[in-house]
Amino acid sequence: xxxxxxxxxxxxxxxxxxxxxxxxxxxxxxxxxxxxxxxxxxxxxxxxxxxxxxxxxxxxxxxxxxxxxxxxxxxxxxxxxxxxxxxxxxxxxxxxxxxxxxxxxxxxxxxxxxxxxxxxxxxxxxxxxxxxxxxxxxxxxxxxxxxxxxxxxxxxxxxxxxxxxxxxxxxxxxxxxxxxxxxxxxxxxxxxxxxxxxxxxxxx
Ligand SMILES: [Zn+2]
Numbered sequence: 001x002x003x004x005x006x007x008x009x010x011x012x013x014x015x016x017x018x019x020x021x022x023x024x025x026x027x028x029x030x031x032x033x034x035x036x037x038x039x040x041x042x043x044x045x046x047x048x049x050x051x052x053x054x055x056x057x058x059x060x061x062x063x064x065x066x067x068x069x070x071x072x073x074x075x076x077x078x079x080x081x082x083x084x085x086x087x088x089x090x091x092x093x094x095x096x097x098x099x100x101x102x103x104x105x106x107x108x109x110x111x112x113x114x115x116x117x118x119x120x121x122x123x124x125x126x127x128x129x130x131x132x133x134x135x136x137x138x139x140x141x142x143x144x145x146x147x148x149x150x151x152x153x154x155x156x157x158x159x160x161x162x163x164x165x166x167x168x169x170x171x172x173x174x175x176x177x178x179x180x181x182x183x184x185x186x187x188x189x190x191x192x193x194x195x196x197x198x199x200x201x202x203x204x
Contacts, residue, residue: 020042
C-alpha cells in the first residue's frame with residue numbers, strides 16, 4: 001500500500017455505508033433518493049468509484065519491475081505520446097481529463113511501453129492534483145528504471161474549472177517534470193520537445 005492510501009486506524013467503510021453517503025448527497029442536492037429513477041443510483045455510484053479510484057489497489061513500482069536489458073545498445077529517447085487518462089481532482093471530486101506524454105532515456109534497461117501507460121493510470125485513478133500526478137509518474141520511472149533521465153508532460157482539462165467556480169471551458173493546464181538529462185541538458189530537452197511537436201506518422 002502506498003502512502004496515499006487510507007491510514008490503518010481508519011478502516012474502509014462498508015459498501016452499505018458508502019451507498020448511504022451517496023443517498024445523503026442526493027438529498028443535499030435537493031432530490032429524493034427514494035424516487036424510482038434514483039433507486040439504483042447509490043449502488044451505481046459506488047461501483048463507479050471502484051473504477052475511478054482503482055489506482056489505490058495498484059503498486060506502480062511493481063508494474064515496472066520486469067525490464068529488458070537486451071536493447072542492442074539503444075540509447076536514445078523513448079517517448080510515449082498522448083496517453084489519455086481520466087482522473088479526479090481532490091478538491092472537488094470533479095473529473096480531470098487529459099493526455100500524458102512520458103519519455104525516458106534508458107541507461108541499460110527498457111520496459112514494455114504498455115507499462116508506462118499503466119503507471120499513468122495507477123496514479124491517475126486516485127484523487128489527484130495535476131502537479132503531484134506529474135511528479136509521481138516521473139519519480140516512479142526514475143526510481144525503478146534508473147534511466148539517464150525522465151520527462152513527463154501532462155495537459156488536461158479540469159471540470160472543476162469548466163463546470164463550476166470560474167466556468168472557463170477550453171482552458172487546459174500543462175505541467176511537466178524533468179529529471180536527469182532532461183533537466184540538465186538543453187539539447188536533450190530540445191530533442192524531446194521536437195519529438196513531441198512532430199506530427200504522428202502512424203495515423204494517430
Ligand atoms: Zn478541483
